[in-house]
Amino acid sequence: MSGKLNTKRKRKGIRGRPIHISGICPRCGRPYSFIGKNYYVTKDGKIKEYYYAYHREKKRYKRCYLGPAWYSYVTLTHKDANLTLSGYINDKRYEEYKEKIDQYIIHRIKSKEK
Ligand SMILES: [Zn+2]
Secondary structure, three states: OOHHHHHHHHHHOOOOOOOOOOEEOOOOOOEEOEEEEEEEEOOOOOEEEEEEEEEEEOOEEEEEEEEEOEOHHHHHOOHHHOOOOEOOOOOOHHHHHHHHHHHHHHHHHHHHHO
16 A cells, blocks of 8 residues: 555645545545545635545545535525525534524514514
8 A cells, every 4th residue: 555645645635634534425425535625716706615525546536526615506595594504514514504593483483473
């Protein structure tokens, strides 16, 4: 095994720091070596980050797209609940959704009572 190369890649990542060291890829179900981050700049100057799971295969990496940190387009239709839909990379997304949805439901019930 070329452990030396692997260690170097793991530390540096590909365009940025690896976030998780290992885990199971939600796209293909295989274990990944790390998750790498990439970004692009939108027309209005915002930086949009997105993530890949990198699978080590012999001397190369194959990657699976994991989506952005948060979904701007889908979030537009959830503005009334102040809900930002997150990508796979956010471990706490379901807790955050639940909190926002609970707040929204309580708000709706209270506004109906008036
Ligand atoms: Zn994968």
